Amino acid sequence: MMSTTARRPLSVALASLLATGALALGTTGARADTLGSMEVAPATGTDTSGITLTTAGPCPEPATNLIVAVKGAGFPAEGQNVVSNSPISTYATAPDGGIAVPLTQTMRDYASTAGFTTLQGRYDFTLTCRAAFGSATYGEFTSPIWFTSDTTYRSTAPAAATTTALAAAPAGPVVQGTAVKLTATLAPAEAGGTVRFLDGTAQIGAPVAVAAGTASLTTSALAVGTHALKAEFTPADPAAYGSSASSALSFTVRIKPPAVVTPAKVTGTVRVGSTVTCAVAFGGATSVKYSWLRDTAVISGATARTRTLVAADHRHKTSCRAVGANSTGSTTSTSPALSVAAGPALRNGTRPSITGTARVGYRQTARPGTWTPAATSYSYVWKRDGRVIRGATRSTYHPTSADRRHQLTVTVTGKRAGYAWGYATSRPVRIG
Template sequence: MMFTSVRRSVPAGLAAVLVAGAIGLGATGAEAASLGTLEVSPATGTDTSGMTVTTSGACPGPATNLIVSVTGSGFPSDGKVVVSNSPIGTYQTSPAGGIVVPLTETMRDYANEAGFQTLQGRYDFTLTCRGAFGSATYGDFGAPIWFTSNTAYQNTDPVPSVTATTTTLAATPASPVVAGTSVKLTATVAPNTAAGTVQFKDGTQALGSPVAVSAGTAALTTSALAAGSHSLTAVFTPSDAAVYAPSASTALPYTVKVKPPTVVTAPKVTGTVRVGSTVTCSATFGGATSSTYAWLRDGSAIGGATARTRTLVAADYPHKLACRVTATNSGGSTSATSPAVTVARGPALKNTTRPSVTGTAKTGKRLTAKPGSWKPAATSYGYVWKRDGHAIRGGTHSTYVLTRTDKGHLITVTITAKRSGYANGTATSKSVRVG
C-alpha cells in the first residue's frame, strides 16, 4: 500500500556522525523535496521482525546514497536514523523501479536504543536520497504507521478521518414580514451525502423537532415567529459522527413586524339618520393603537368631518352617508367603510313661542303677524290669515288690512316655519274680534 510522504531532511550534524568515511561536511545541503511515498511491509504485524520499506520510485540521478529515519512518540524530534548512510546500489529494485530497503531491527529495538519502552500512536518513516559525502540531499520518500498497542501496528489510521460539513440557512419570504406569516426555513447541508438531522433555532429556542436531511436539504415551515427581531440558525447533527462532522449555519437576522389591525366589527352608522340628529361611526379593530375617522357624502369625503360622531346638517339631506375608519399600529394601517345610509329630513320645526297678531282690530286697520319662536330657528315663514278659521283669499302676507267683511268675525294668522332639511312647523295665533 502506498502512503502520503512526510518530508524530512536528515540534520547535517546527524548525517556527519553516520556517514561512513564522511569528509568535507562543510557544504550546505539543498532543501529536501517530496519525491513520493514508501510502502511498508508487512502492512500489519506484531513487531517481531524488521519491516521493509520500498520507495514509489527511484532517487534522482545525483543521489548515490540513502538514509532512513523514523519520528514519533518517544523518538528525538529530529528523528532516529534506522538505516545509516548507505549506497543505493546495495539494495534491490522493485518492479516499479523503487528501492527495497529492509530494516534490520524491530521498532521495539529502535525504541530501546532511543531510551523508551512503549510504542504508541503514529510513527513516520522517511527515506532521504543523498550523496555519499557532504550534506546535500535530493528529496524524500515517506510513510506513516500506527501502533494500536505496544506490539501491534498497521499502516492505516485506526481513527478514520471525519468529513467536515457546512450548513447554510435561507428563509422565505424575505424579512421583514408581519406576524402570523408562514415562513419556510430551508437548510442546505454539504456534502449532500451527509445523513442526519437539522434543528432549526430562534436564538437558543428550538423551532419544532429536528428535521431529517434528504439529498442535502431540510425544511421547516412555521407561523409562530412573534413580532420583533429574530436570530435564526440551523444546526446539523450527523447520523454517524465518525464519518461526518456536525455544523451550524451563521445566524440569519429576521424581522417580524406587528400585524396590522384586523376588523373585528365592521363599521356601521348608528343613531337616527336624519337632519339634526347625531350619528356615530361604530367599529372595532383588533391590535389597533389609534383610529381616525372620515365621513363620506355620496362617496366623497366631507371636509372637516373627522370625528367619530357627526351631527347631520341640511346639506346631508337627502344624500347617502357613510363613515370610514382607519385603524393603525406599528405594523401598518387597515381601513374599512360602513354601508351607506340615506339621510332623512329632520323633524318639523317646533314652536316654542306662539305666533301673535298686533294692530287695531277695526275695519280699515292693518294687522301684523308676529311669527313667534321656533326650534331649531326658522329661516323663512309662510302666512295664512283666517276668518273664523277659514283662509282669507289673498291673505298670505305678514300683514293684513281688515275689510267690512271681517267686521264682527274672529281673525287669526297661521304661521308656517321653514328651514332647509327640516319638515315645516305650523302654529296659529290667538284670535282677535274685529269691531
C-alpha cells in the first residue's frame, strides 16, 4: 500500500518557497527538508530480502536525481549510500506520484560492504532529492526498519524492549544439595509476564509470574558440575513488551570436601634406617599428598607416603601430614609426632685384621674390616692376651718386650651418626 500523505500542489509549494526566499533557483546551498515518509516493501522480511522504497510523493522541482543512504548500528555515522546519484526518471512512479526505488542489494550485502556481520536495532533509510550536479538538495523522504533478530526485520516499531538479569544466592560455588535461589530482575519493572529458569536447555521447575519486576525460584537439585543458568522472560502482552533473556550465568556445584575417616599416623619402627609409613584414610578424596616434618619443620623433598629415617632425624620428633583433595577443596590431617631412636648397631661384615711383622719393635697396623651400614669413623683398642693395653688406641701399634710370646688383638669400634656403635675384634697374632 502506497502512502497517501497529503501534499500541496507543486506549483503552490514552489511559489511559497520563492516568496519566502527559502528556495532560489540556481543556488548551490544544500537543504534537508523532510518531504514525507517512504513505504518499505516487503513490510517484514529477512536480511537477504529484496527491498523496495516508495516515497509518499514526488521530489520537488528542480530535483532531477536522488540518492538513498542507510544509517544505523554498524554503518558509518554519516550513513552509507545504497543508491548512488541516479536520475529520478529511471524509476517507476506510484499511483499517488511517489517514486518506487528498488534496492539493488540486500541488507546483508550492505552490512558486508560496511564490514560488520550483526544487524540489530533500527536502521533509517533516507532518500534525498537533488540536482544531477553540485550539492543542492530539495528535501528528503525517510523510513525506518527494525531488525528484531540478526536476520529478520519489520517496518513497524517493535514492542518496547525488555531486559532480564539473573542472579543466584548464594553466588557459588556451592556444595551439592545447597538450596540456591535464582532471581530474575526485569526492566521495565511494569512489564507483566512469566520467567522460565533454565539449566542449559533444561527448564528448572515451572514458569514463575513476574511481580514488581522480579521472579524467583529456589532449587536444591543442581548436580555436581558447572552450569549455564539463564532466565527467559515471556511478556503477557507481546504487542506492548518484547521478550528477553538473561546472559548465561556460570554456576558451579561441587562435591563436599574430603572427610578424615582415619587420622594420619606414623607406622613402622621409628628409628634411624627404618622405613615408616603415613597411614591415613579420607572419604571423598580424589588425591592425597604427603609431607614429612622434623619437629615442626617440613622436610624438603619428603613427599612420598613412606620415608626412610636418616641420621638427621635422631633425637628429633617425626610426623607426617596428609592432604586429601577433590574438586571442592582439601582437608589436612597431621599425625602425632614420635621421637626417632638411634638405628641398630653397625654390623661387622669382614672381620678386622692386623698386618705387619709379628715381632717386637715392628709396627702392627689394624684394618677395620667392613661394616653395614658403612662406618664413617673408627676407634681402636689393642689388647695383650685379651687385656687392654693402656694407651694403645691408634690404628697402629709397636709391640714391646712385654708383648713377646703373647697374643695381640685389636678391637675396632665402627661408628656412624644416628646409629649405635658396632664392635668387632681381630684374630690374635702371636708376637715373637
